Amino acid sequence: MIHVSWYEARAYCRWAGRRLTCELEWEVAAAGEPLPDGSGLAPVKRRYPWGDAPPTPDHANLDGGALGPIDVGALPAGDSAFGCRQMLGNVWEWTDSVFQPYPGFTPHMYADYSQPQFGKTRVLRGGAWATRERLIRNTWRNYYGPERNDVFAGFRTCAP
Numbered sequence: 001m002i003h004v005s006w007y008e009a010r011a012y013c014r015w016a017g018r019r020l021t022c023e024l025e026w027e028v029a030a031a032g033e034p035l036p037d038g039s040g041l042a043p044v045k046r047r048y049p050w051g052d053a054p055p056t057p058d059h060a061n062l063d064g065g066a067l068g069p070i071d072v073g074a075l076p077a078g079d080s081a082f083g084c085r086q087m088l089g090n091v092w093e094w095t096d097s098v099f100q101p102y103p104g105f106t107p108h109m110y111a112d113y114s115q116p117q118f119g120k121t122r123v124l125r126g127g128a129w130a131t132r133e134r135l136i137r138n139t140w141r142n143y144y145g146p147e148r149n150d151v152f153a154g155f156r157t158c159a160p
Contacts, residue, residue, distance in 0.1 A: 001154045002069050002091050006122045006146035009094045009155035018157035023097035023141070025158065026125045030080055030087040031138035047137055049080035049087040055133045060089030062133040069129055069154070084156075088136050091154035092124040099123050099143035114143070121145050128152035 004012075013019050021029070030049045033042040046052060050059050059078035061070045069090050079085050099114075099121040107115050121143040127136045130152060144151055 002128075002152055003149050004094070004154055005149040006094045006144075008149065010096075012155070013157055016157065017160065019160050020094055020096040020155055021158050023095045023123045023125065026087075026093065026095050026156070027138060029082050029084045030126070033081045045138065046081070048078075049084065049138065050078050055088070055136060060086065060127075060133070060136070061129045062089040062127065062131050062136060064130045066129055069152075086126075088126050088138070089131065090129055091126070091152055092128045092142055093126045094153055094155045095123045095125055097123040099141075117143055124151075124153055 009020055028041065031045040031047075033044055033046065034040070035042050048055060048059065053059075055062055056077075057065060059075060061075065072086055072090070075086060078088065080087055098119060100118050101115070122145070124142040124144060125140070127140065128151075144153070
């Protein structure tokens with residue numbers, strides 16, 4: 001599903017008895033690795049859900065090659081350590097998080113770029129089918145107003 005606003009994604013979640021992930025949950029699912037005994041998270045972060053190797057068409061739907069989203073069950077080579085599929089590419093994913101600066105953020109010469117949007121917009125993660133593979137990584141974030149349904153955005157749900 002694509003061209004979904006944050007409001008529409010939240011409405012679906014309420015209807016389905018689910019919820020949107022928060023930004024932290026999304027990043028752990030995409031970049032985290034469990035400890036071998038399963039007791040927590042390893043102190044490393046993957047650059048991409050599948051590891052540190054650059055993206056290929058087997059990992060993610062990027063660069064506009066498919067001219068749109070593909071089936072969510074496709075591309076198992078791109079799975080995260082937690083088995084989450086298509087965390088990068090296909091559609092931007094709305095999170096339940098408000099766009100805020102990361103700890104330690106200081107505005108630089110482009111202070112008017114993202115800073116005015118803090119607290120007003122919602123975070124999207126993962127990139128979309130049109131995102132260039134040279135730009136994508138697990139830590140890339142985007143933000144839009146929750147009413148926007150004109151971007152290549154969809155959503156991922158999780159248990160309440």
